[in-house]
Amino acid sequence: MSNEIIPEASNHAAPLGDAVKDANTNAATGPVYKGWRNPEVLLIVMAAAMPLSFSTWMALLNNFSVEMADFTGREIGILQSLREIPGFLAFTAIFVLLILREQTFAVISLLVLGIGVAISGYFPTVIGLYCTTVLMSIGFHYFETMQQALSLQWVRKDRTAMVMGRQLSAKSISSLVMFGMVWVMLEVFAVEYRYVYLFGGALTILAALFVWGAFPKFSDAHPQTKKLILRKRYWLYYALTFMSGARRQIFTVFAGFLMVEKFGYDAATITLLYLLNHVINMFLAPKIGKMIGKWGERRALAFEYIGLFIVFVSYAFVENHILAGGLYVIDHMFFALAIAIKTYFQKIADPGDISSTAGVSFTINHIAAVFIPAAFGLLWLISPSAVFLAGAAMAFVSLVLAFNVPHDPEPGNEVVHGYKSTALQPA
16 A cells, blocks of 8 residues: 655646547647547447446346246345445456556456356356356446546546536436347347347447447556555545445435335336436436536535435335335436546546556445445344435435535645645646
8 A cells, every 4th residue: 555645747637539640739738639539439438338238237137037047035135245246346456457558458348248248148047147247247347447547537627527427428328228129129029038138248249349449549648556555635535435335325225125115116117217217317417517517526516415315314204106206216316426526536636546546446435335235134124214314324424525525626635624635736
């Protein structure tokens, strides 16, 4: 681990790029590239490629595991725990980067994700599903780690929130398409599960091969630290990331379960809620990205956590099934505001720390995934309302942390109160 402070070299990551031969040079920001073969488009294409397989896996998991592999609650719980382990181990990405560049690692991770999903239908056993799930999850979590690192390196700080919003929109569009295609294949053409898995996985594989061949290898804006680092001055970013992971578990594990257990939502209705979430996110995420750029991270995060506090308290006492569904949709809308945590880090970070810290932050984000589902599952048996009130308490803690984000974060001005660095500001 390292605690040294390295002065920030520049306020700008690498700008958008095309093939190196098309590059001009701008004295302020470095090489400026022309055409569609640029880093920003590459990031959006890769963002859209991931859900082609992951949404297929999500759509089929419950039915396939029960009908083909005779899963019970015990097996599905183990599978979900296994799925989170690669996320918890995301910090190991830094060791892979000793061998591979971030862009190459991202494409290979997409391939691994696609392969894991493509072969899932050919192993309809408990052990087979465990193994393919871990393989798929390794690709998914390493890809997400690299996608975040590349976004923070390649995109200028004044554009990052907007570009990340566009990536979320691309993911939602891709997810919508795949959910629709899976439904048509299953309900209209009665395609076997194995071929649906194969189709979704193959699309991600083809997309990965496309970006490998169609886009040049872009240079990094700054040499990246090739070791694990935990810096004291990033403590607020670590804390916000941990609380974000805890909040995610309340939504992914318990909010959907509330819809089924208390209000009797069937699988078709839950699917419609997913589709509605993606439709809204498709249009809303880019606007939220622009809003974060305009409001700043402090206001955006405060707005998110105040909203989440209200949503979680409402979950605890809601008795109307329509209102409950509305809360579920509103809850999902707040996900895009988490972009503000990433842009906050980009503004305070040493440019060379981004790749290493991306892996560490994914591990921190997944710490909650290790214990919250099991611990809160026991609490659920006593009082489902208590689970959501605990979620409201998490939102309140996050709000307190958000008020510690400066209006203009930068190296040397990382927090309002608490430890901050004495890094020299660029002239």
